[in-house]
Amino acid sequence: MSPVPDGDVPAPDVEAYARAAAAALGLAIDDAWWGGVTRHLEVMLSRAASLEAFPIELPDDSAAVFQP
Amino acid sequence: MTSSGGDGLAIAELVRAGVTTAAAAAEHALAMIEAADDKVNSFTAVLHVRARSDAARVDALVGAGHDPGPLAGVPFAVKNLFDVAGRVTVAGSRISRDDPPATADAVAVARMCQAGAVLVGSLNMDEYAYGFTTENSHYGPCRNPHDLGRVAGGSSGGSGAAVAAGFVPISLGSDTNGSVRVPAALCGVFGLKPTYGRISRSGMYPFCPSLDHVGVLARSVRDLAASYDVLHGPDPADPATIGRSPAAVTPALGEGVDGLRLAVLGDYFARGASDVSLAAVATVAAALGIDREVGFAEAARARSAAMIITACEGAELHRADLRTRPGEFDPMTRDRFLAGALVPAGAYVTAQRFRRWFRNEVSRVLASVDVVVAPTTPFPAPLIGQREAVVDGQTVQTQPYLGCFTQPLSFIGLPVLSIPVAAARGAEADSGLPLGVQLVAAPYREAALVRVAAELERRGVAVVPEPAVHSWR
Numbered sequence: 149m150s151p152v153p154d155g156d157v158p159a160p161d162v163e164a165y166a167r168a169a170a171a172a173l174g175l176a177i178d179d180a181w182w183g184g185v186t187r188h189l190e191v192m193l194s195r196a197a198s199l200e201a202f203p204i205e206l207p208d209d210s211a212a213v214f215q216p
Numbered sequence: 217m218t219s220s221g222g223d224g225l226a227i228a229e230l231v232r233a234g235v236t237t238a239a240a241a242a243e244h245a246l247a248m249i250e251a252a253d254d255k256v257n258s259f260t261a262v263l264h265v266r267a268r269s270d271a272a273r274v275d276a277l278v279g280a281g282h283d284p285g286p287l288a289g290v291p292f293a294v295k296n297l298f299d300v301a302g303r304v305t306v307a308g309s310r311i312s313r314d315d316p317p318a319t320a321d322a323v324a325v326a327r328m329c330q331a332g333a334v335l336v337g338s339l340n341m342d343e344y345a346y347g348f349t350t351e352n353s354h355y356g357p358c359r360n361p362h363d364l365g366r367v368a369g370g371s372s373g374g375s376g377a378a379v380a381a382g383f384v385p386i387s388l389g390s391d392t393n394g395s396v397r398v399p400a401a402l403c404g405v406f407g408l409k410p411t412y413g414r415i416s417r418s419g420m421y422p423f424c425p426s427l428d429h430v431g432v433l434a435r436s437v438r439d440l441a442a443s444y445d446v447l448h449g450p451d452p453a454d455p456a457t458i459g460r461s462p463a464a465v466t467p468a469l470g471e472g473v474d475g476l477r478l479a480v481l482g483d484y485f486a487r488g489a490s491d492v493s494l495a496a497v498a499t500v501a502a503a504l505g506i507d508r509e510v511g512f513a514e515a516a517r518a519r520s521a522a523m524i525i526t527a528c529e530g531a532e533l534h535r536a537d538l539r540t541r542p543g544e545f546d547p548m549t550r551d552r553f554l555a556g557a558l559v560p561a562g563a564y565v566t567a568q569r570f571r572r573w574f575r576n577e578v579s580r581v582l583a584s585v586d587v588v589v590a591p592t593t594p595f596p597a598p599l600i601g602q603r604e605a606v607v608d609g610q611t612v613q614t615q616p617y618l619g620c621f622t623q624p625l626s627f628i629g630l631p632v633l634s635i636p637v638a639a640a641r642g643a644e645a646d647s648g649l650p651l652g653v654q655l656v657a658a659p660y661r662e663a664a665l666v667r668v669a670a671e672l673e674r675r676g677v678a679v680v681p682e683p684a685v686h687s688w689r
Contacts, residue, residue: 165558166555166558169558170554170557170558173535173539173557173558174539175538175539175542175557175558177542177554178542178543181542181550181551181554184547184551184555185551185554185555185558186555187551188527188552188554188556189555189558189559191523191555192523192524192527192555192556192559192563193563195520195521195523195524196520196524196560196562196563196566196567198516198517198520199517199520199521199524199563199566199570202514202517202570204569204570204573
């Protein structure tokens with residue numbers, strides 16, 4: 149997920165991922181918009197990487213279900 | 217009668233006493249909007265017929281000897297994502313113009329009107345609430361009444377500008393990441409974002425359901441308190457509001473700050489801001505005699521998580537339109553919604569998991585302090601079209617960075633009241649511009665915020681500046 153190189157792991161190609169994901173999701177993104185879309189996605193992935201790097205014990209992710 | 221220099225409750229007192237009428241107050245507001253909003257562009261719809269009808273109903277009640285409510289005859293306006301019966305809820309967009317008209321008022325609008333307030337119009341905003349500057353390409357930029365070349369903040373920019381300009385004393389906005397507090401600060405008015413789930417969002421166009429709040433902007437603390445009192449409380453149509461009894465805050469207005477444990481928020485909230493923003497916090501701290509500092513650990517990550525959740529929930533909401541009519545979105549929002557649609561699910565899950573950790577961490581801090589103080593924005597209102605600013609020697613993107621101090625707080629639903637601070641005015645060469653300071657408390661402790669804000673207002677520290685109307689010509 150991280151666009152930041154981690155050791156020997158090569159940096160992912162965010163634009164290639166974005167183009168493939170957009171196609172799979174049926175999003176027709178105009179060529180003129182790709183620069184902005186990719187830039188924003190890179191910011192999101194960078195922020196996601198900072199969260200991944202923060203150690204949190206796996207919580208009880210209980211679903212919101214009806215109580216008996 | 218002008219709301220500039222007065223507040224909503226002053227109008228209500230005159231209406232209830234029969235000194236003036238709701239009709240006269242409404243006509244005055246409509247005339248002010250007609251005369252000057254072409255300069256500010258805060259309104260996207262002025263509702264003459266509705267306002268006159270609401271006002272006539274209030275005057276009829278007064279004439280019959282009934283009490284129309286605490287907001288009798290007070291003109292107000294709402295961000296154009298609130299449903300208004302018979303009107304299309306455009307939410308700052310072109311796409312939603314194709315929606316059918318609302319069949320009823322949003323619950324928040326209805327509760328204001330049931331308390332006697334008179335709806336005069338709908339207000340400009342960032343498209344679908346995704347922004348901090350209200351530079352809307354469909355409806356034009358909303359201009360700051362204190363400097364028409366500068367933004368009013370966003371996404372509830374019209375809500376801040378209309379109150380600052382004196383067109384209405386009270387407005388409603390929504391706050392997902394700071395969208396009430398940022399315009400309140402940049403326009404120099406009071407803004408309250410209550411605890412998550414305290415005010416019903418039923419009939420409000422959503423942005424990010426797990427982060428969306430209804431908020432109020434006003435020219436006085438007592439107007440905020442009176443509005444909150446009529447707005448909050450359970451509503452079956454918004455599950456987030458269930459399970460908590462109402463608790464009026466107006467009685468707390470005169471209680472002062474004795475006995476409250478106060479602190480300044482340090483660490484993240486004391487860096488990355490202009491000198492004038494930090495000076496505003498120092499002014500408030502000095503006025504209250506605060507000598508204690510606390511920190512919310514990992515606030516920067518909290519902002520990151522808020523941005524991810526916002527992007528994902530917002531994109532999901534608009535997925536169909538992003539597929540079929542992406543070219544009709546405002547370019548300022550389109551690219552971010554599209555990027556949000558491409559964020560991997562794991563990022564969203566991690567952000568929500570971090571949210572629980574951060575909530576627990578902040579709860580621990582707030583167990584030992586009642587109200588903490590922090591900047592609302594990192595700098596005063598930027599110029600319209602300004603894309604970058606330099607803060608602490610670092611170049612930042614102006615638009616998203618405006619929310620750097622508001623996002624970590626709404627992220628976990630804390631109640632926050634932004635006050636306009638007079639001491640910050642004129643402190644910088646390009647200033648004379650208003651700034652805001654956030655008062656933050658533990659969930660459901662709005663009364664503590666009102667106590668502190670009222671005390672600062674009483675001491676002249678929190679002041680709503682008059683706009684330089686003469687410069688509009």
